[in-house]
Amino acid sequence: MSQSPSKVGFHILDPRLAEWGFPRWGSIAAAGLDLHACLDAPLVLEPQAPPALIPAGFSLRIGESDWCGLVFARSGLGHREGLVLGNGTGVIDADYEGPLLISAWNRNPPVSGAAIRIEPGERIAQLVFTRVLRPDFEICDGAPEKSGPGGGGQGSRGQGGFGSTGRR
Numbered sequence: 001m002s003q004s005p006s007k008v009g010f011h012i013l014d015p016r017l018a019e020w021g022f023p024r025w026g027s028i029a030a031a032g033l034d035l036h037a038c039l040d041a042p043l044v045l046e047p048q049a050p051p052a053l054i055p056a057g058f059s060l061r062i063g064e065s066d067w068c069g070l071v072f073a074r075s076g077l078g079h080r081e082g083l084v085l086g087n088g089t090g091v092i093d094a095d096y097e098g099p100l101l102i103s104a105w106n107r108n109p110p111v112s113g114a115a116i117r118i119e120p121g122e123r124i125a126q127l128v129f130t131r132v133l134r135p136d137f138e139i140c141d142g143a144p145e146k147s148g149p150g151g152g153g154q155g156s157r158g159q160g161g162f163g164s165t166g167r168r
Contacts, residue, residue, distance in 0.1 A: 006064070007063075008061065008062050008129070009060060009061040009063070010023060010058055010059075010060050011058060011059045011061075013038075013055070013057050013059060014058070016038065016057070016121065017036060017038070017058065020036050020121045022034070022036055022057070022058070026123075030126075031126075031128050032072060032074075032126025032127060032128045033126060033127040034074075034123040035056045035071065035102060035123065035124065035125040035126060035127055036056065036121050036122065037054045037055075037056075037102070037104075037118050037119070037120060037121065037123075037124045038054070038055040038057035039054060039118065039119075039120040040120065041120065042117055042118065042119050043104075044116070045083070045104060045105070045115060045116045045118065046106060046115050047082070047107075047108040047109060047110045047113035047114070047115065048106065048109070048113075049106065050086075051085075051087075051103045052086075052103075052104050052105075053103055053104075054101065054102045054103075054118070055100075055102075056099070056100040056101065057100075058099070059097055059098055059099050059100060060097070060100065061097045062092065062094040062095075062129070063095075064094055065094045065095070065132070066094075066131055066132050066134075067094055067129060067130070067131055067132060068091060068092055068093055068094055068129070068130060069091075069092030069129050069130075070089055070090065070091060070092070070127070070128045070130055071085065071089065071090030071091075071125050071128075072089055072090075072125065072126050072127075073085050073124075073125060073126075074123065074124060074125060074126055077124065078107075081114070081116055082108040083105075083116050083118075084104075084105055085102070085103050085104065085105065085125065086104065086105035087103045092127070094132075102125045104118065104124060104125075
């Protein structure tokens, strides 16, 4: 496995990206590469309406199977305005070479929530590159055995379901 992908190929599909400063990270230590809304006109997302697919204006090729890209919402837009991704997190596989689309959704409540207006060129999401680990699976017969400290392995730990360890 390599430390980082040797090269990630970017194919600019929308020439306006250069005007908007793409590709760039928001700061020297930013994990996410800013993604712009490559729209021809402003888009209004009404609260709880179906998500809209917004072109990011490029395609990429990661190429190395031990890497992928993850598309996340921008923190401030999600927290302050309610703009999140319709699919939670987008996954860009190393062998995907099609246009990147951002699934944008307005999570605000339908009655009292505000509509969100997205302008052409606005930074609406971020792309993070990360390593992918693929374990070798071992198919086991029967119920899980108790293991780990105090015998609390999967056999006992997995019995309580969601939230079984409490809130604190």
